[in-house]
Amino acid sequence: MPLLDVQHVTKDFGGLRANSEISFTMEKGELIGLIGPNGAGKTTLFNCISGLHPVSSGHILFDGEDITELKAHEVARRGLARTFQVYVAAGDLNVEENIMVGCFMRTSSRARARARAAEILDFLSLRELSDYLVSELPVAAQKRVTMATALGSDPKLLLLDEVAAGLNPSEIEEILVSIKHIHHELGVTVMLIEHVMELVMKISDRVIVLDSGQKIAEGNPEEIASNPAVIKAYLGERYVKEHASEI
Amino acid sequence: MEAIKNTFDFSDFPRIDLIFAGAVLIFLLVFPALPHSSFAMATMIQFLMFSLYGMGWNTIGGYGGQVDLGKAQYVGIGAYTTAVMLIRWDIPFWASMPIGVCLSVGWSFIIGYPLFRLKGHYFAIATIATSLVLKDLFEVWDFVGAARGLEISPIIYQPPDFYRLIFKEDIYYYYILLFFFLLGILYINWFRKSRLGFHLRSIKDNEEVARSLGVNVHWAKVKTYAIATAFVSVVGSFHACYIKNIEPEDTMSLPISILIALMAMLGGAGSLWGPIIGAGILIPLKSYLKEWLGATAGLVGIDLIIYALIIMAVSAFEPRGIWGIVEKIRRRKRN
Numbered sequence: 001m002p003l004l005d006v007q008h009v010t011k012d013f014g015g016l017r018a019n020s021e022i023s024f025t026m027e028k029g030e031l032i033g034l035i036g037p038n039g040a041g042k043t044t045l046f047n048c049i050s051g052l053h054p055v056s057s058g059h060i061l062f063d064g065e066d067i068t069e070l071k072a073h074e075v076a077r078r079g080l081a082r083t084f085q086v087y088v089a090a091g092d093l094n095v096e097e098n099i100m101v102g103c104f105m106r107t108s109s110r111a112r113a114r115a116r117a118a119e120i121l122d123f124l125s126l127r128e129l130s131d132y133l134v135s136e137l138p139v140a141a142q143k144r145v146t147m148a149t150a151l152g153s154d155p156k157l158l159l160l161d162e163v164a165a166g167l168n169p170s171e172i173e174e175i176l177v178s179i180k181h182i183h184h185e186l187g188v189t190v191m192l193i194e195h196v197m198e199l200v201m202k203i204s205d206r207v208i209v210l211d212s213g214q215k216i217a218e219g220n221p222e223e224i225a226s227n228p229a230v231i232k233a234y235l236g237e238r239y240v241k242e243h244a245s246e247i
Numbered sequence: 248m249e250a251i252k253n254t255f256d257f258s259d260f261p262r263i264d265l266i267f268a269g270a271v272l273i274f275l276l277v278f279p280a281l282p283h284s285s286f287a288m289a290t291m292i293q294f295l296m297f298s299l300y301g302m303g304w305n306t307i308g309g310y311g312g313q314v315d316l317g318k319a320q321y322v323g324i325g326a327y328t329t330a331v332m333l334i335r336w337d338i339p340f341w342a343s344m345p346i347g348v349c350l351s352v353g354w355s356f357i358i359g360y361p362l363f364r365l366k367g368h369y370f371a372i373a374t375i376a377t378s379l380v381l382k383d384l385f386e387v388w389d390f391v392g393a394a395r396g397l398e399i400s401p402i403i404y405q406p407p408d409f410y411r412l413i414f415k416e417d418i419y420y421y422y423i424l425l426f427f428f429l430l431g432i433l434y435i436n437w438f439r440k441s442r443l444g445f446h447l448r449s450i451k452d453n454e455e456v457a458r459s460l461g462v463n464v465h466w467a468k469v470k471t472y473a474i475a476t477a478f479v480s481v482v483g484s485f486h487a488c489y490i491k492n493i494e495p496e497d498t499m500s501l502p503i504s505i506l507i508a509l510m511a512m513l514g515g516a517g518s519l520w521g522p523i524i525g526a527g528i529l530i531p532l533k534s535y536l537k538e539w540l541g542a543t544a545g546l547v548g549i550d551l552i553i554y555a556l557i558i559m560a561v562s563a564f565e566p567r568g569i570w571g572i573v574e575k576i577r578r579r580k581r582n
Contacts, residue, residue, distance in 0.1 A: 050459055072458035087456045090448040092517075092567075101449045104442040105461035111249055113442075133578070153460060 001064050003028045003157055003189050004049070004080075009058035011041070011048050018044040020213045021058070026157070031183050032191045033204035033221075037234050040210040042193045043085070046159050050082045051075035063156065077105060081155035083146040085162045091135035095126055095145050098134050102152025113152075120148050123185075124178050140171040144178060151182065158182065160192040164199050172199055179203060197239060201225065209234065254437040261577075264520070275425055279418045286538070288417045292489065294530040295424045296482050301510030301522025302431045303478025307471045308508060309516035310444055312451030313363075317374030318507045320358075320381040321476045323499035324351045325483025327385065330397045330493055339410035344484040351480035352473045359472040363465055375501060382499035396494030399487065412488035420489050427481065435519055438474070447471060448517070479507070502551065506533075509554055512561055515570025524569055529557075 002025035011019040018041045026032055034042050047053040049060055051072035060068050067075050081102075089101040096117050103113035103120075121127045126148055129137065134145055143163045150158055160179070164172045176199055183190050183203075194200045200207060201221040209217040209224060211233040217224055224230055231240055257265060278291060300318065308315050328347035332338035338346075362373050386394045404413040414420060438444050446467050449457040454464050487493050497503075506529070514525025536550050565571045 052455055052458065071463075072455070073461050073463045076459055076461040082459050084453075084456055084459075087453045089456050089460060090445075090452045092452070093445075093448055097445065101445045101457075102460050104445050108442045109249055110253060110440050110442075113445075136578075136582075149460065 002026055002061075003030075003063060004191075005059075005061035006045075006049065007059040007061070009045070009048055009060060010056045011044055011053060012056045017213050019048065019055075022210070022213075022215050023058075024208055024215065024218060026189060026191065028156075028189055029187060030189055031179075031203055031205050033200035033207040034191060034193045034210065035195070035197075035200055035207060035224075035234060036210035036216075039212075041213040042210055043161055044213075045210070046082060046161055046193065049075075050080060050159060076153060079154070079156035080159070081150040081153050081157070082159035083143075083150050083161055083163060085165065088134045088142055088146055089149045092133060094131050094133055095137070095148075096121060096130045098145055099126075099148045099152045102149040105153040117152060120151050123181070124148050124151075140167050140174070143167070143175065147178060147182070151186070151188075155188060157189045157191070160190065160194075162193055162195065164194055164196040167196075172196055175199070176203065197235070250437060253440050254433050257436060268520070275428075279421055285417065286534070288421065290531055290534045292417060292421055292424060293534065294526050295421070295428045296486065297506065297510050297530050298523045298526040299424075299428060299431050299482045300479055300507040301514070301526055302435050303475040303482075304507050305435070305475075305511040305516060305518075305522050306438060306447075306478075307468070307475040309511045309518070309521065310439065310451065311447040311468060311471050312517075313468060313472075314367075314371040314508065315374050315472070315475065316371050316501075316504050316508055317358075317376075317378035318475070318479050319499045319501070319503035320378040321351045321355065321479040322483035322486065322503060322507075323381065323385060323495065324354060325480035325485075326487040326493045326498045327391050327397070329484040330399060330487040331391060333399060333411060333488075334397060337411075340412040340484065340488055341410060344481060347484045348477050348480045351476045351483075355473045355476040356469065359469045363468045363472070375504065378499060378504055379501065382495045385495040385499065394495065396492065396496075397487075399491040401491060412485070420485075424485060427485070431478065432519070432523075439519060443467060443471065451517070502554075505554060509557065511568070513557055513568050515568035515573075517567065518570040518574075521568055521570045528569075529554075 004026040006022060006024050009019055009022045010017065022045060036042055044053065048055045051067065051070050051074065055068060059066060062078060062080055065078065067078065089098045099117040099120050100113045103116040107113055121130055124144055124147065126144060129141055134142060137145065147160065147163060164175050167175065179190060179192070180203060182188050192200070204221055207219065207221055207224040208215060209230050216233060217227045217230045219227070225235065225240065304315060304318055307313050325347040328350055329340060329343040332343040332346070358377050362370060365373055385391055391397060399413070401413055401415070404411055407414045407419055412423065446457065446462045449460065449462060450464055450467060457464055483498065486498065509529060510525035511522040512525070513529060514523065515521025533550050536553070540549055561568055
């Protein structure tokens with residue numbers, strides 16, 4: 001049984017079809033990259049899966065249960081966590097307290113939430129930032145805090161929305177290490193939206209490509225990099241030339 | 248066990264805050280023994296009452312960021328419950344106050360459940376409207392004395408009466424209120440560290456993120472609105488016994504609602520000390536302004552102009568109020 005089973009999901013905003021008949025499955029322990037040009041419907045798909053948007057048609061099964069009609073907080077409590085491109089849990093709380101907001105999903109005890117937050121601080125090497133307000137931190141650190149907060153809820157599946165956007169190469173490297181850490185050591189299944197191809201191609205087991213709301217390709221990174229439709233819609237000739245040796 | 252520890256644990260505040268809070272507490276405890284005018288005593292009682300109103304408002308308005316401008320309706324429900332029960336059936340304060348809380352909280356669910364479908368300004372306007380409608384109803388409802396209001400005649404009772412809270416001297420009222428004030432601080436100290444307290448701060452920042460972290464946003468708001476209401480209702484009941492003469496106009500009108508919100512907004516919305524600081528500044532200001540200027544023809548209502556100026560200044564310079572400025576300076580020093 002797949003952990004996540006997305007079946008013919010369509011999402012309309014008025015006359016605009018943001019997602020059209022999208023289907024895919026994810027096995028437990030996989031790491032999948034979701035790529036595509038701006039406006040392809042990647043974030044909309046995340047919003048549908050996590051219950052923030054009701055789908056127009058189609059079904060979403062998580063861990064064997066139909067979660068299509070569930071509200072966002074109910075989906076989250078079943079173990080499906082996500083991050084947002086630009087938002088943190090609470091800007092005027094410090095890093096530790098932000099992570100605690102996530103931990104409070106599994107416990108009402110402050111002591112237990114705090115203990116769990118401490119583990120995550122160490123796990124993602126955020127200890128030295130623990131007392132800073134999140135709004136005071138640079139973007140790269142904020143992105144790691146959003147991941148840490150989502151982890152606080154002990155998810156089975158983690159959806160990461162552009163956690164590497166706007167970061168410099170060394171920061172991207174740090175994020176990459178964090179994602180690998182979460183995936184390998186905690187055994188969390190991960191799906192990530194990303195424009196930074198180096199990152200996606202390096203860590204994904206499988207890549208799904210969206211364009212204009214449709215799924216145009218799915219396969220392992222090598223297949224995707226040489227897929228003519230993907231090159232035309234998104235990667236461009238230049239990327240293929242530059243990375244010809246790797247493929 | 249953990250809840251008790253959290254209630255009494257203030258150790259996350261810097262020592263200077265605790266020393267200052269201790270000094271204020273000692274002052275509050277000995278104030279009646281110091282030489283004072285009856286006017287100063289009345290002002291202190293108002294200060295304690297509005298601190299408590301502000302602490303209640305601060306849960307939903309400060310921590311939760313939902314600007315509620317209709318708290319006066321619950322002052323009214325609390326005050327009228329206690330007054331009606333005492334006058335008609337001779338039910339003492341300690342029984343009528345919890346009944347008032349139940350009625351207020353019940354009403355808050357009826358109001359809050361649909362109202363929290365609204366956001367931002369629309370929510371604020373809707374809270375004003377519900378409060379004004381309730382006030383209008385009370386003004387034509389004969390059972391509660393309509394626009395004339397109700398009067399608790401102290402002559403009928405034998406003061407000091409600790410069951411009915413009927414006293415001749417203000418000092419009794421002062422200490423009973425101080426007891427509620429301290430309970431209020433302990434409760435908020437627990438609340439701000441609770442799961443609900445964390446959830447609210449997340450809701451204030453971004454509701455979608457809160458949802459994705461498993462927070463039932465609507466229910467958390469309705470629940471917190473009820474907590475805020477309970478605070479206000481208790482003080483409303485007290486108000487009836489203390490003032491002894493209640494009318495819809497001076498318990499449920501819009502200026503009361505605004506003043507309640509202003510305590511926390513000026514002092515520091517979303518902080519433990521904020522409402523107390525706000526009340527400590529605004530209530531003496533209000534009392535003395537009324538005393539000095541209010542009687543002069545043409546200057547009636549000048550306090551309202553000052554509130555308006557404060558609201559503008561706070562929203563323009565530091566939305567987190569005086570406590571926000573203090574914290575900003577502290578952070579700058581540390582970093």
